[in-house]
Amino acid sequence: AQSVTQPDIHITVSEGASLELRCNYSYGATPYLFWYVQSPGQGLQLLLKYFSGDTLVQGIKGFEAEFKRSQSSFNLRKPSVHWSDAAEYFCAVGARTNAGKSTFGDGTTLTVKP
């Protein structure tokens, strides 16, 4: 069975500082990997995804993530955080053989200090 672990429940960074959110997954083969952002009262918005190929993927809003097969990780990064990035972030894994069924982590809440 596939699973996702986001070790950090809550992270606080200063505006302008760099950010890394951790994600570890368990899956028997190469999965599809996703990062979503959820602001209060809003639906989940896809930031980026990994299917195959280049292990460093670029997303919207200046985010990037790197797939590391040896570590079963897909960490999300941003070089300089903006106050508007404060939200909850979810990592998800999707099975290649089961159309679209995704398993999500429990999320990391990001607080941005002025």
Place this chain on the structure above:
Amino acid sequence: GAGVSQSPRYKVAKRGQDVALRCDPISGHVSLFWYQQALGQGPEFLTYFQNEAQLDKSGLPSDRFFAERPEGSVSTLKIQRTQQEDSAVYLCASSLVGTSGGANQFFGPGTRLTVL
């Protein structure tokens, strides 16, 4: 609108009542998903439709939960005899393609269900 819409946005039900939650996917999207998101947790898969066919309902927690998509567009998630543990945000998502596990899913804003 261009996105996935859900109604109602908020629903308060007394324990034992039946509720129906509606999802309007993006026009033309083949796949539709329902997820349940409990407080402080990530979304958990409930069920999946490809057009009108319900291909996977393995995530439905009990036989009190029922979903349908009779014409392959709008979907309704029905919960019978609601219990307090059903309190959660119910998310609907749609995607354009039918079989690709990696197709982008577009999420609605969710329906927050509170069972008293």
